[in-house]
Amino acid sequence: MHSFTEENYLKAIYKLQETNGEVVATSALAQVMGVHAPSVTDMLKRMAGKKLVTYQKSKGFKLSEKGKKVAVGIIRNHRLWEVFLVDKLGFRWDEVHDLAEQLEHIHSEDLTNKLDKFLGFPKADPHGDPIPDANGVLPKSKSVLLSSLKAGEEGTFTGVTDHSPVFLNYLDKNAISLGNSIKVASIEEYDQTYTLQLTGKKEVTVSFKVVNSLLVSR
Amino acid sequence: MHSFTEENYLKAIYKLQETNGEVVATSALAQVMGVHAPSVTDMLKRMAGKKLVTYQKSKGFKLSEKGKKVAVGIIRNHRLWEVFLVDKLGFRWDEVHDLAEQLEHIHSEDLTNKLDKFLGFPKADPHGDPIPDANGVLPKSKSVLLSSLKAGEEGTFTGVTDHSPVFLNYLDKNAISLGNSIKVASIEEYDQTYTLQLTGKKEVTVSFKVVNSLLVSR
DNA sequence: AAATTAAATTAGATTAGCCTAATTTTACTT
DNA sequence: AAGTAAAATTAGGCTAATCTAATTTAATTT
Numbered sequence: 460m461h462s463f464t465e466e467n468y469l470k471a472i473y474k475l476q477e478t479n480g481e482v483v484a485t486s487a488l489a490q491v492m493g494v495h496a497p498s499v500t501d502m503l504k505r506m507a508g509k510k511l512v513t514y515q516k517s518k519g520f521k522l523s524e525k526g527k528k529v530a531v532g533i534i535r536n537h538r539l540w541e542v543f544l545v546d547k548l549g550f551r552w553d554e555v556h557d558l559a560e561q562l563e564h565i566h567s568e569d570l571t572n573k574l575d576k577f578l579g580f581p582k583a584d585p586h587g588d589p590i591p592d593a594n595g596v597l598p599k600s601k602s603v604l605l606s607s608l609k610a611g612e613e614g615t616f617t618g619v620t621d622h623s624p625v626f627l628n629y630l631d632k633n634a635i636s637l638g639n640s641i642k643v644a645s646i647e648e649y650d651q652t653y654t655l656q657l658t659g660k661k662e663v664t665v666s667f668k669v670v671n672s673l674l675v676s677r
Numbered sequence: 678m679h680s681f682t683e684e685n686y687l688k689a690i691y692k693l694q695e696t697n698g699e700v701v702a703t704s705a706l707a708q709v710m711g712v713h714a715p716s717v718t719d720m721l722k723r724m725a726g727k728k729l730v731t732y733q734k735s736k737g738f739k740l741s742e743k744g745k746k747v748a749v750g751i752i753r754n755h756r757l758w759e760v761f762l763v764d765k766l767g768f769r770w771d772e773v774h775d776l777a778e779q780l781e782h783i784h785s786e787d788l789t790n791k792l793d794k795f796l797g798f799p800k801a802d803p804h805g806d807p808i809p810d811a812n813g814v815l816p817k818s819k820s821v822l823l824s825s826l827k828a829g830e831e832g833t834f835t836g837v838t839d840h841s842p843v844f845l846n847y848l849d850k851n852a853i854s855l856g857n858s859i860k861v862a863s864i865e866e867y868d869q870t871y872t873l874q875l876t877g878k879k880e881v882t883v884s885f886k887v888v889n890s891l892l893v894s895r
Numbered sequence: 896a897a898a899t900t901a902a903a904t905t906a907g908a909t910t911a912g913c914c915t916a917a918t919t920t921t922a923c924t925t
Numbered sequence: 926a927a928g929t930a931a932a933a934t935t936a937g938g939c940t941a942a943t944c945t946a947a948t949t950t951a952a953t954t955t
Contacts, residue, residue, distance in 0.1 A: 703904085704902060715905080715906095718903065734904075735902080
């Protein structure tokens, strides 16, 4: 159907559109794909030919409806496999990304749906990212950055915006786990460090960078 | 590491060596790979360069130790994934081959071994084919073709040599399942049809082609 | 052993996805 | 509005894996 490369472009474009707005720049895509700009121009022409993206010379590009559908399908696969790897095989949440990047490209609606059922129709992957349903519908998250809470406010830890293993390990080390309740005990005005009160009254003091990578729902 | 294509060549060569003897012909490999002969010559030169096969111009070729190791690793993956698809996800045994062909190329010893453990260290895949262990050791099968039994002899159905969905469905339709006991009730001399007595005294009459594709152990 | 047939290889092209270097287009400054 | 900087594209090349057509090598038949 589509090559792995095409699929990875689609996924990357989808994510860039999600965070950086509708239209994507060649250079931005080149950066996340780890290739040089002319390769992107090349690839986009091919993909535009297949109606996966709409592309106007030097004006940026975005996914077509068709392209979006493919991208969401891949994200669904990716997140379901991550759940499998963690829940069934016992991998840690910081180990599964690269494996899921490979598994996500195996195309079979039947496989995906059977896997979904086997896992008990999970709503989110091990990092809290929502899993699109079989129709490609992504539940709209109501989570906010922990950095947006004021001192005294509280929420439930629902996800991360930084998926790097080093950050995930940092959270493990400080016993900050998905589903925990987190209360902002205090905020140091001088350097924006946050003291957090976790489930069981444990307190940790963390930098702004940390609270700015945590999602909570209130 | 190696491309999917290379890995598929390695697997195909391994299987040809297993059934047709040590040295493999260009044309035979071209046929099973579904490509034309010059493509095979090309590919083999590349693979010889990587020490995956030993190759002498116009003299055929065979796997090196290194190549054999890679091939067996892929077969291990393939068969473990087939067990997963059937035992855990509920696929039928005639549906899993193509999916396993994709899953087998995901490389991670860690993944393979965790999957193996999750499945309870199975010894054979859903078609009865033996699964190499983590060291690449394949248990030597003591099974024989059902066609080699004489009238009155009996065995346990342990595997098939024809893996085509149409044959597997035929077996399903006649309630011939792995693990069943099968007794050769009689052999018709005229056309070599076999009447088999299955577990529970059910009798079926089948052609020579069928008994020549069934493996039994005595 | 010579002739014919079959198998394998070489030669030369093609496609996807990438590259570097050069050029063009767009955006930003003054 | 002109000049510069940044971003995007074109031009031309490379590699892996394939192809067809032509040639060479090996095997088989008479």
